[in-house]
Structures are given as structure tokens and as C-alpha cells.
Amino acid sequence: MAWNEPGGNKDDNRDPWGGDNKNGGRKEQGPPDLDEALKKFNDRLGSILGGKKGGSGGSGSGNDGGNSPSSAASFGLLGIILVVAASVWAVSGFYRVDQSERAVVLRFGEYYNTVGAGLNWNPTLIDAVQTVNVTKVRSLSRRALMLTEDENIVQVNLSVQYRVGSPKDFLLNVRNPEQSLENATDSALRHEVGSSEMTDILTEGREALGQRVRARLQQYLDNYGVGLEIRSVNVESTSAPDEVQAAFDDVIKAREDEQRVKNQAESYSNGVIPEARGKAQRIIEEANGYKQEIIARAEGEADRFTKLLTEYNKAPEVTRDRLYLQTMEQVMANSSKVLVDVEGGNNMMYIPLDKMVGGGSNVNSSVGMSSTDQSRFSSSAGLSSDTEVDELADRVLQRLREKSANTTAPRREGR
Incomplete structure (x- = not known):
């Protein structure tokens, strides 16, 4: 019967959190006593483990040295609970690592080993596992104004391609690996730009600059133990500061004109x-x-x-x-002239007939008259035009042909 059920025994009218109350079996309302709660918990735990329940109000069962059936059931329940807890603990220790990842195992906070891809197991609450992607290529872009060896300022834009090379160093050696990479990139870039001239950086020296920065940056990261591997460093652009870019463009144009x-x-x-x-x-x-x-x-x-x-x-x-x-x-x-030696007379000049057929213009040349002689002949003969000269030449030729036809005397060719 419940302690506060109507019709119950007045002796049983007691506070469930405490003992008897001398004032009519009642206590003033308030929080339970911590010592009593602990005592009751110990009594229940002792009963589960097979001990005797203490207390002034309890009566013994008469079997002081033996175990009750309730004690055996308590032992079986405890075993089941322990087996289930062990099974849950064992199953919770399995984990899978992807092909692109590596797992770093810490045992009690200290590095234990690095696990590859596949299904693995570690004791829960003893080992801690952190996975890192070691195949992903990450990128970092930097842009800065730097002073060159010849005391000129240039603006350099570059990008760094990198990946995790050592998962252990990446997770344990440095608190912020990406920040360390940025600082190392700035340092390596300023060192290489400060060792080069502006003309070399702005023209054909950019590729060589990227190679030098990559080698120096990898050396810095290895010394720091960051665990990163640099794949490539690309110098995307190099230019003068914006304030003097127009003057530099003119210089570059003049240099290109010179080369052209x-x-x-x-x-x-x-x-x-x-x-x-x-x-x-x-x-x-x-x-x-x-x-x-x-x-x-x-x-x-x-x-x-x-x-x-x-x-x-x-x-x-x-x-x-x-x-x-x-x-x-x-x-x-x-020569087109033939000199004929006539016996009993003066020598005569003979002009071939094929030269005469050519016309009046050729006759003058055939007879050996130059242009000056023709003009003199025309003026002395009273001829005022070329037509009259041609007519006179035709008459002369006609006379020569008649004379040649009438000549029957023997002729001898002179030497």
C-alpha cells in the first residue's frame, strides 16, 4: 500500500525520502538529504551484488550465509550489460580510410602510426584518428609589391600548387600549415625578386623566377617540417606599380620598336x-x-x-x-659601197640595188651623205623641204641606173 494512500496505517504515514517523523509521521517539505540518498544507493548496490541490506527497519530472511535467487539474476544481468558494452566498444573502433586519404593514429595523445587506405580498427577512447587528403592539389595565390636589385618596385602575382606530403608533419608539427606556407612564400619570393633586376623580371626572366621560388620555398617548408610538397609555382604576371604603369608601357613599347x-x-x-x-x-x-x-x-x-x-x-x-x-x-x-675601177676613165662608186629599193631615206645613207651634208646640199640647191630632197635623190638614182645599163665597157673590181 502506498505511503500516503487513504485508510492506511498511521504508523506508515512517513516521508518517502526519510525516516519516521515524531510529529505524527510527517516532515516538513524540502529537498532530500544527500547522505540518505547515498546510503540507499549503497544498499541497493549491495543487494544486487548479493550483500545484506542494512537498516533498522528491515527484517532478516533467516539465511545469513547464502545467496538469494534475486542475487543470481542480478549477476546475470550485470554480465549481459558488460558483454553488450564490450561489443559496442569493439564495433565503435572500426573506421574506413579512403584511397585518397591517410590516417594519423594518436594513442593517449602521442603519435602511434600512419594508416593507409582500407578498413582499420582502433580501441575507442584510447586512440584518436585524424584523416588527411594527400592527393588533393591545393592552390595559394599571392600578390605583392617588391623591391628589385636595381632599386625598382615591381608587382608580382603568382600561384602555388601544393599537396600534403607527410600527414604526420602536417597535423602535428605546425599549428597552422597554410599560414606557414603563406609566410614562406612571401619570404622566398622577396628573396628572389630582390636578387634580380627589374628588366629581367618584367620580360623573359619570369619562368626562371618561378623555378627559383619553387626550389627555395620547398627548402623552407622542409626546414620547418610543415609536411607540404610544392608541385609548381606559376608567376602569372609581373608589372610595374599602377602609378607608373603608363611610363613603363612607353619604355616597353620603345624597346619593342628597337627590337623590330x-x-x-x-x-x-x-x-x-x-x-x-x-x-x-x-x-x-x-x-x-x-x-x-x-x-x-x-x-x-x-x-x-x-x-x-x-x-x-x-x-x-x-x-x-x-x-x-x-x-x-x-x-x-x-661596207655597202663598192668601188669600181673603169678602164680609160675615173673610178666610179657603185651602190648595190638592194640598198636603193629601200627608199629615199636609205639612199642618202647609201651614198654616204650625213645629215649635215644633206642640209648643206639642200641649202645650196635651193631646196626648202625634205620632199624636194627626196625627189632630187630619186632623179639621181634614175640617172645612175640608166648609166649603168648603157655602160658596156669591161669593169675590174679594185682591191
Whole structure:
């Protein structure tokens, strides 16, 4: 029966949190006594473990040395609870590491080992596991104004590609690895820029600058034990400060114009010099050919003279006449005039008929009259135009043809 149920025994009208109350079995309302609560908890724990329950109001069972059935059930329940707790503890220790990760195991807060990909187990509450992605490539961008070796200021933008190389060092050696990387990048970049000239950094030296910064930055990180591996350092852009960018653009444009003019001059030189060398070689070859021709001709003339001398010694008169005729033939071959020696009269100049057919303009040249002689002849004869001169020439030709036709005397060609 409940302690406060109506109709109950007055002796049982007691506070459930305490003992009997002398004032009618009641106590004043208030918080329970901590000592009594602990005493009751100890009594219950002793009953579960098979001990005797203490207290002045309790009655013994009469079996002082043996265990009750309730004690055996309590032992079985405790075993089940322990087995379940051990199973939960064991199952909670399994964990899986991805292919791209590595797990760092700490045992009681101290580094124990590094675990690779796969299913692993560690004792819960004893080991602590932290996983790190070691294949992901991370990026860091930096932009800064720096002083060069020749005391000029340049603005450099670069990006750093890196990944975790040592998970242990990355997690345990440095509190903030990314911040350490930023500081090391600034230090390495300022060291390399301060050792270079501005012209080299702004033009073709950017690639070499990136390689030097990468090597120095990796050395810094290894010395710090950050556990990061630098994959690449790309110098994205280098320029002068914004305040003087226009002046630098003019300088760069002038330098490009200078290079362009040099390239044009070299192109012109490459075109003229080979041509001049070719012309010089052609002149040399022509001179050599002319030399060989003159030598061969001289040798041929000398040989012909030697052979002619031999023939002359054999028949001097015949050889002289033949030489005279050959010489006159060569001299008169290009002349259109023929000199006729007429017996019993004066010599007469003969003009071939094929030269006369050409017209009045050719007659004057055939008869050997120059333009000055023609003008003098026209003025002395009272001729005022070229037409009259042509008519007079035609009449002269007609007279010559008639005279040639009527001439029957023998003629002899003069030498």
C-alpha cells in the first residue's frame, strides 16, 4: 500500500525520502538529504551484488550465509550489460580510410602510426584518428609589391600548387600549415625578386623566377617540417606599380620598336649580303671564263701563226697574196659601197640595188651623205623641204641606173 494512500496505517504515514517523523509521521517539505540518498544507493548496490541490506527497519530472511535467487539474476544481468558494452566498444573502433586519404593514429595523445587506405580498427577512447587528403592539389595565390636589385618596385602575382606530403608533419608539427606556407612564400619570393633586376623580371626572366621560388620555398617548408610538397609555382604576371604603369608601357613599347628595327635591319642584311656575294661570285666566274677564253685564243693565234710561218717559208708570194685578200675581205665585209675601177676613165662608186629599193631615206645613207651634208646640199640647191630632197635623190638614182645599163665597157673590181 502506498505511503500516503487513504485508510492506511498511521504508523506508515512517513516521508518517502526519510525516516519516521515524531510529529505524527510527517516532515516538513524540502529537498532530500544527500547522505540518505547515498546510503540507499549503497544498499541497493549491495543487494544486487548479493550483500545484506542494512537498516533498522528491515527484517532478516533467516539465511545469513547464502545467496538469494534475486542475487543470481542480478549477476546475470550485470554480465549481459558488460558483454553488450564490450561489443559496442569493439564495433565503435572500426573506421574506413579512403584511397585518397591517410590516417594519423594518436594513442593517449602521442603519435602511434600512419594508416593507409582500407578498413582499420582502433580501441575507442584510447586512440584518436585524424584523416588527411594527400592527393588533393591545393592552390595559394599571392600578390605583392617588391623591391628589385636595381632599386625598382615591381608587382608580382603568382600561384602555388601544393599537396600534403607527410600527414604526420602536417597535423602535428605546425599549428597552422597554410599560414606557414603563406609566410614562406612571401619570404622566398622577396628573396628572389630582390636578387634580380627589374628588366629581367618584367620580360623573359619570369619562368626562371618561378623555378627559383619553387626550389627555395620547398627548402623552407622542409626546414620547418610543415609536411607540404610544392608541385609548381606559376608567376602569372609581373608589372610595374599602377602609378607608373603608363611610363613603363612607353619604355616597353620603345624597346619593342628597337627590337623590330633590329629585326628589319637583319632581314635586309640577310637579303642584300647573299645577293652581293652571288654577284661577286658571278663576276669572278665571268672573269675566270674571260681569262680562259683570252688564253685559249692567244694560244690558238700563236699556234696559227706558227703554222702560217711554216707555209710562208714554203711559198712566200702566194701566202702574202692570200693574206692580203683575206684581210681586205674582212675589212670590206661590213661596207655597202663598192668601188669600181673603169678602164680609160675615173673610178666610179657603185651602190648595190638592194640598198636603193629601200627608199629615199636609205639612199642618202647609201651614198654616204650625213645629215649635215644633206642640209648643206639642200641649202645650196635651193631646196626648202625634205620632199624636194627626196625627189632630187630619186632623179639621181634614175640617172645612175640608166648609166649603168648603157655602160658596156669591161669593169675590174679594185682591191
